[in-house]
Amino acid sequence: MNRRDDLQRDLLREPAWLRWTLIALAVIVTALLVLMPLLMVLGAAFGDGFQTWLAALNEPYAVDALKLTLFTAAIVIPVNAIFGTMTAWAVTRFEFRFKRVLLALIDLPFAVSPVVAGLCLVLLFSTTHGWFAQLLEHYDIKILFARPGIVLATLFITFPFVVRELIPLMQQQGADEELAARSLGASAWTMFRRVTLPNIKWGLLYGVLLCGARAMGEFGAVSVVSGHIRGLTNTLPLHIEILYNEFDSTAAFAAASLLSGLALITLILKFWLEARHGDALAQSHRRH
Secondary structure, eight states: OOHHHHHHHHHHTSOHHHHHHHHHHHHHHHIIIIIHHHHHHHHHHSTTOHHHHHHHHHSHHHHHHHHHHHHHHHHHHHHHHHHHHHHHHHHHHOOOTTHHHHHHHHTHHHHSOHHHHHHHHHHHHOTTTOTTHHHHHHTTOOOTTSHHHHHHHHHHHHHHHHHHHHHHHHHHHOSHHHHHHHHTTOOHHHHIIIIIHHHHHHHHHHHHHHHHHHHHHOOHHHHHHHOOOTTTTOOHHHHHHHHHHTTOHHHHHHHHHHHHHHHHHHHHHHHHHHHHSHHHHHHHHHTO
16 A cells, blocks of 8 residues: 555545544635625625526627637637647756746746736737837738737736646656657658547646636736737727626626526536546646
């Protein structure tokens, strides 16, 4: 029996009242901080009836905000999946100078406030005082207050999710199977497609789900670079803020319920992944 099983057995020897007290506290705190706000949002969204909820979501600005949110996620998810996989492979399969620096930079979006990230993009791409102002003006390229700025801000915030899921998993698996494939004459692409990708596919999908959930719900960085132009640069979170500031609470909660529904779909897929491939994912999480 390994050390983990011994620790789990020791924990089960704790008094029953202590175990149930901790469980009850966890349930109560989760209900107060997570479940109750969600139920209140749904109650407020459907308080005036289903037709009112549907009319709020069919409003043109709401439709445009939803389209922009999904458009951004549709770009961010595959880009992060591809470059996150490449980065994880480079970190786990090669030794090079400044490797620790690269790992620190990967975690930077977790440490930096999203608002600060948005301001950094403003310093880079502002057409008045940005570092690339002359270049952007010369080629008539608009980054800020347009879709490219929103996509860049969301890419920065969501980049760590895929790579941080894959690095521990690929470290745990090692490179033995890949080396065997190469020794048998497989090309690098064949090795990746036949050996590496099947071994990491569930961790990759898990990271993609987390990336998609954050991309659809990102507010801070997108708020700085979007310009809040209705129908053009407002994502769904920004649309909710505008409606709430205008005291249109019914429409605001209707849009919030839609965003919550997208999050619940992601959560259901996450639970399905953990139930079906829990061992592989648990190994990945224990290495974080």
